[in-house]
Amino acid sequence: MNRAIADALAAAPERGVQEDVMVLNMGPSHPAMHGTVRMVLTLDGETVIKCDPEIGYLHRGFEKQCENATWSQVFPYTDRLNYCSPLLNNFGYALAVEKMLGIKATDRCNYIRTILGEMARLADHFTSLGAGALELGAMSAFLYAVEARDHIWDLVEEVTGARLTVSFARIGGLKEDLPANFAERWEATEPRLWDVIKKLDQLSTKNRIFMDRMMNTGVIGADEAVSLGFTGPVLRSTGVAYDIRKDSPYFAYDRVDFEVPVGTNGDNFDRYLVRLEEMKQSISIIRQCLKGLPGGPLNVDDPHIMLPPKELVYNSIEGMINHFKLIFEGIQVPAGEVYSYTEAANGELGFYIVSNGTGKPYKLRVRPPCFYFMGGIDRMIEGGMLSDIIPTFDTINMIGGEVDR
Amino acid sequence: MGVDIGVPGVVASRLETAVNWARKFSLFQYPFVTACCGMEYMAVACARYDVSRFGAEIPRFSPRQADLLWVVGTVNHKLAPHLARIHAQISDPKWVISFGVCASTGGFYDNYATVQGIDKIIPVDVYIPGCPPRPEQVLDALMMLQDKIQREKWDGPRAASDVAPAIAAVPA
Amino acid sequence: MSRAALDSLVAAFPQHILETTDRLGDEVAIVAPAGLLEIATWLRDTPAMAFNMLSDVTAVDYLARNPRFEVVYQLYSVSKKHRLRLRVPVGAETPSVPSVTGVWLSANWAEREVWDMYGIRFEGHPDLRRVLMYEEFEGHPLRKDYPMQQSQPRMDLRRKERDAVEEYKTLYVDKLAQARKAEP
Numbered sequence: 001m002n003r004a005i006a007d008a009l010a011a012a013p014e015r016g017v018q019e020d021v022m023v024l025n026m027g028p029s030h031p032a033m034h035g036t037v038r039m040v041l042t043l044d045g046e047t048v049i050k051c052d053p054e055i056g057y058l059h060r061g062f063e064k065q066c067e068n069a070t071w072s073q074v075f076p077y078t079d080r081l082n083y084c085s086p087l088l089n090n091f092g093y094a095l096a097v098e099k100m101l102g103i104k105a106t107d108r109c110n111y112i113r114t115i116l117g118e119m120a121r122l123a124d125h126f127t128s129l130g131a132g133a134l135e136l137g138a139m140s141a142f143l144y145a146v147e148a149r150d151h152i153w154d155l156v157e158e159v160t161g162a163r164l165t166v167s168f169a170r171i172g173g174l175k176e177d178l179p180a181n182f183a184e185r186w187e188a189t190e191p192r193l194w195d196v197i198k199k200l201d202q203l204s205t206k207n208r209i210f211m212d213r214m215m216n217t218g219v220i221g222a223d224e225a226v227s228l229g230f231t232g233p234v235l236r237s238t239g240v241a242y243d244i245r246k247d248s249p250y251f252a253y254d255r256v257d258f259e260v261p262v263g264t265n266g267d268n269f270d271r272y273l274v275r276l277e278e279m280k281q282s283i284s285i286i287r288q289c290l291k292g293l294p295g296g297p298l299n300v301d302d303p304h305i306m307l308p309p310k311e312l313v314y315n316s317i318e319g320m321i322n323h324f325k326l327i328f329e330g331i332q333v334p335a336g337e338v339y340s341y342t343e344a345a346n347g348e349l350g351f352y353i354v355s356n357g358t359g360k361p362y363k364l365r366v367r368p369p370c371f372y373f374m375g376g377i378d379r380m381i382e383g384g385m386l387s388d389i390i391p392t393f394d395t396i397n398m399i400g401g402e403v404d405r
Numbered sequence: 406m407g408v409d410i411g412v413p414g415v416v417a418s419r420l421e422t423a424v425n426w427a428r429k430f431s432l433f434q435y436p437f438v439t440a441c442c443g444m445e446y447m448a449v450a451c452a453r454y455d456v457s458r459f460g461a462e463i464p465r466f467s468p469r470q471a472d473l474l475w476v477v478g479t480v481n482h483k484l485a486p487h488l489a490r491i492h493a494q495i496s497d498p499k500w501v502i503s504f505g506v507c508a509s510t511g512g513f514y515d516n517y518a519t520v521q522g523i524d525k526i527i528p529v530d531v532y533i534p535g536c537p538p539r540p541e542q543v544l545d546a547l548m549m550l551q552d553k554i555q556r557e558k559w560d561g562p563r564a565a566s567d568v569a570p571a572i573a574a575v576p577a
Numbered sequence: 578m579s580r581a582a583l584d585s586l587v588a589a590f591p592q593h594i595l596e597t598t599d600r601l602g603d604e605v606a607i608v609a610p611a612g613l614l615e616i617a618t619w620l621r622d623t624p625a626m627a628f629n630m631l632s633d634v635t636a637v638d639y640l641a642r643n644p645r646f647e648v649v650y651q652l653y654s655v656s657k658k659h660r661l662r663l664r665v666p667v668g669a670e671t672p673s674v675p676s677v678t679g680v681w682l683s684a685n686w687a688e689r690e691v692w693d694m695y696g697i698r699f700e701g702h703p704d705l706r707r708v709l710m711y712e713e714f715e716g717h718p719l720r721k722d723y724p725m726q727q728s729q730p731r732m733d734l735r736r737k738e739r740d741a742v743e744e745y746k747t748l749y750v751d752k753l754a755q756a757r758k759a760e761p
Contacts, residue, residue: 029487031466035439035478056709057484058439060507061516063694064718064725076513083441099601127444146451153448164444164537226630226655229683240655247658338601339651339662341632352649354637367633367651375686401440404709483711486732517718517728518710525734 020044024386028057032135032390036400037374039381039389046386051378055371055403062405066364070330071097071171074364079165081366082402084127085120085345087156090169095250096340096351097171100333101305107252107294109173114252115289116159116168118282122193123152124345124397125275125282132272132394133204136213141203148196151189158185171331172306173299183290190283197279204272214269218380218392221266228376231369232347233274234396238266244343256288268388271395305331330359346370346397368402421558428472428498429551430460435471435495437488440478442505442537454540459547468494473550474527479507481518485526492527498557500530500550505537512536579604579659582626586661590616595666605662610674613665617680620652620661628652628661631677634687636667636695640721645669646697650677673698676705694719 024041027033036057042050062081066074078093079086091113098105105113130145153163158179160166168175179185204210220230222238235242243260245253261277263270299306303322312319335357341350347369354363373396380392434456438446449456450464457463465471468491480488492501503523506512509532511521523529530553533546583604587594593612598605608616620628632651639645646667653660665674676699677684688699689708696717699705707714714729 028484029437029491035437035443036484054708056707056711057481057487058479059481059483059518059709060440060479060514061518061718061725064516064723065514068725080441083444102601127447131447143452146447147453150448150451150453163448163539165441223629224682227682229630229632229681229687242655336600337603337605339603339633339660348632350633350651352633352635352651363637365633365635365649367635371686371690372683375683482728482730485730485734489732516725517723519728520730520734526732 021049026389032393034393034398034400036404037393037398041386041389043386048381048384048386048389051381051389053374053377055374058400058404060405062366063364066361068360070327070359071333071361072326072331074361075167075169076165078366079167080401081368081405082124082344082346082349082370082399083164084397084399085124086164086166087116087120087160087168088124088342088344089349090167091117091251092340092342092344092349093351094169094171095342096338096353097331097333099340100336100338100353100355101171101331103172103300103302103305105173105251106297106300108177108296109298110251111289111293112174112178112298113169114256115178115286115293116156117251118285118289119152119156121345122279122282123149123156125279126152126196128345128394128397129200129204129272129275132391132397133200133210135390135394136210138203138207138210141200144196144199144203148193151192155182155185155189158182170299170306172302177298186286186290190287193279193283197276201276205276211269213387213391214267214272214395216265216267216269217384217388218268218271218395219266220376220380224379225266225376228379229372230347230376231372232343232345233271233278234373235347236260237263237270237274239264244341244348248341250342252289252292253285255292256285258285268391268395275395332357332359333361341367344369346373346399346402366402366405368405370396370398370403374398374403422555425555425557429554432459432461432473432500432547432550433471434461434464434473434475435466435468435491436464436475436477437491438475438477439480439484440505440507442477442507445537445540445543446475446477446504449540449543454544456544456547459544459551461547468492469496471495472499474499474501475504476501476508476523476527476529477504479512479514480520480523480526482520483518485520488523489526500554501527502546502550503529503532504543506534507536509534579661582657582659582661585625586616586620589619603662604660605664607664607666610665610667613663614675614677614680616663617650617677621680625657627654627657629655629681631681631683631687632660634677634684634691636691636697636719638695638719638721643668646672646695648674648691648697667697671698672696673700675700676702678702693717696720 022043024043026041027038029035038054040052041048062077066077075090078089081089126145126149130142133141157163160168222240225235225238239262241260241262246260258281261274263274307326308319308322313323333355335355337354339350339352341348350367352365353361356362381389436446448454474495503509508523511519531546531550533542535542580599583597586606587597590612593609594606595609596607620626630653632653635649637647644666648665648667650663667674676688688702691697692705693707693709694717716723
């Protein structure tokens with residue numbers, strides 16, 4: 001619909017559109033553009049006729065860098081793809097290499113990955129909703145959301161030792177098990193998160209200003225969204241219930257009960273509601289996983305993949321050689337290619353990996369969900385008002401590290 | 406700076422102290438946020454760590470209204486001219502904090518795309534290591550900058566010893 | 578499940594499919610560039626296929642092989658929930674494949690990125706320009722023969738890390754000292 005208005009405006013010489021248009025440059029250093037996107041806008045008054053987004057201001061050579069790192073050294077780079085939810089990227093990459101190696105992570109590992117992954121999703125959605133509200137002028141929602149995120153990060157820090165860039169996953173397992181008192185700590189954190197979700201809901205959902213800015217802005221239709229390669233909450237807001245956790249379950253998602261919220265209009269408000277509902281589902285998934293957390297080993301039992309325990313490394317020659325070979329030569333991944341996909345906070349996070357049978361990836365392509373949002377954002381913006389760019393840009397949750405890699 | 410105030414030395418040095426004191430507690434920040442460190446910058450700016458306790462209140466998103474430039478995150482060659490321009494647009498006196506290893510040295514992105522430290526483009530006052538640094542470390546860096554501002558002399562813009570960059574301590 | 582899709586694709590276009598595999602559970606068809614557009618349209622429009630989403634487009638540079646490049650398309654069907662991968666071999670001299678922007682909208686930016694990173698042209702693309710790198714950049718960084726650390730700065734960089742100190746010294750401090758000395 002937006003595209004139709006834009007076309008009509010551009011093809012209306014009697015209104016003097018062509019004479020009156022103004023070209024406006026927005027970004028890259030603009031607070032609403034997250035510092036890494038530039039938009040060249042053609043405006044007729046306040047209506048956007050044409051929008052040409054330019055990305056690449058955070059391109060840091062992820063793929064080239066990974067081609068020169070061993071399979072395990074890639075983990076820190078994946079942390080910094082979607083830096084709102086590093087754990088999900090970690091697990092997505094680990095799953096891809098495991099698929100290539102033909103191994104399956106243990107039950108316990110899958111459950112813990114699900115728990116931590118959903119925590120990362122919660123943190124991501126808190127950031128996204130909070131920042132979105134901030135940029136529409138609601139500072140208090142942002143302060144609450146960041147506080148909630150800090151509660152999650154406190155837990156993440158207890159498990160992984162880092163707040164943000166965790167590098168916690170390993171090929172075939174995890175760095176460590178959950179701490180003994182994790183369930184109690186979660187019990188203590190959960191009511192605080194509910195509290196903030198409720199506050200966000202109260203502050204925003206029925207807020208007249210918020211509704212006016214969000215409803216019927218940045219609209220995209222279901223067919224167009226699918227063709228544009230949209231996934232995640234943005235696609236679900238159009239009514240397409242595409243969620244990889246349901247459609248091709250991985251980790252422990254086939255053993256938990258959750259719903260996939262979908263919207264109807266495909267506008268900013270629906271995307272906001274979908275994210276809000278997903279957070280509630282995430283908390284429910286974490287509860288179920290903690291309840292059903294199985295015992296047993298954490299990591300796969302294969303010396304070609306997992307590092308030996310430190311006692312063996314220091315006290316036995318076999319252990320030391322094993323350690324040495326895994327660190328210096330890397331895990332030997334058989335030649336071949338694989339495309340593995342997980343549901344990250346923004347949508348389908350795919351890893352297309354080509355190995356030539358050595359310790360380093362020959363090619364490591366990330367399919368970032370945000371890249372395709374940016375490729376189609378002009379269709380959501382054109383025909384709308386200049387001020388609608390801000391909520392649209394926020395609800396697609398553009399993350400520079402992921403778009404530009 | 407480099408103001409010729411035309412008053413006797415002793416008055417000038419007292420005035421210097423007073424003005425530097427005022428400057429260090431009214432830092433107007435321009436967050437040049439690009440990457441992952443921005444997440445920690447958000448944490449620093451929000452309620453729990455609350456950077457405004459140190460006189461650095463609400464961020465200004467116009468270089469004309471700011472005097473402290475935070476470069477938060479990786480800067481690549483595509484973005485470099487924009488950073489240089491923003492730095493030039495900030496009026497003197499101005500200070501620069503390089504937030505995180507990517508901004509300080511390029512970090513572990515040693516490749517065709519990334520600038521190996523923003524000091525290749527603009528002068529830096531305080532470097533904060535860490536990927537990303539913890540909020541406590543950021544607050545430490547801010548206090549270091551305040552110390553530095555307090556020590557600034559007015560004969561000449563900034564004495565070379567003051568311009569020499571500081572590096573925020575890594576917590577044990 | 579998608580093995581059936583792969584089989585019917587081979588049955589429909591035996592002349593264009595060079596090879597198929599389903600190793601590690603991923604169904605792959607290697608397609609000759611000449612047949613790509615026809616196959617893409619067929620895959621999208623045939624009800625039994627219904628590949629309505631192009632998840633990703635990328636390329637791989639097999640430097641030693643002939644043909645050197647391979648463009649890789651990841652397809653997904655939202656309604657049928659099956660996946661398929663197409664691989665299109667491309668030669669090293671003036672590498673080019675037909676663009677599928679007319680079939681899937683997501684191909685627009687994805688193909689721009691492949692052009693940017695690998696220098697593979699997409700014939701019929703409406704707006705083929707760089708997307709991640711800047712216009713002044715020469716070469717294509719993800720090609721295996723592009724050195725990892727060869728940067729192409731857009732502006733003059735300081736040579737030394739401590740140039741900041743030096744610059745202030747020569748610009749202001751030394752000049753001021755000279756001016757003072759010159760005063761009577």
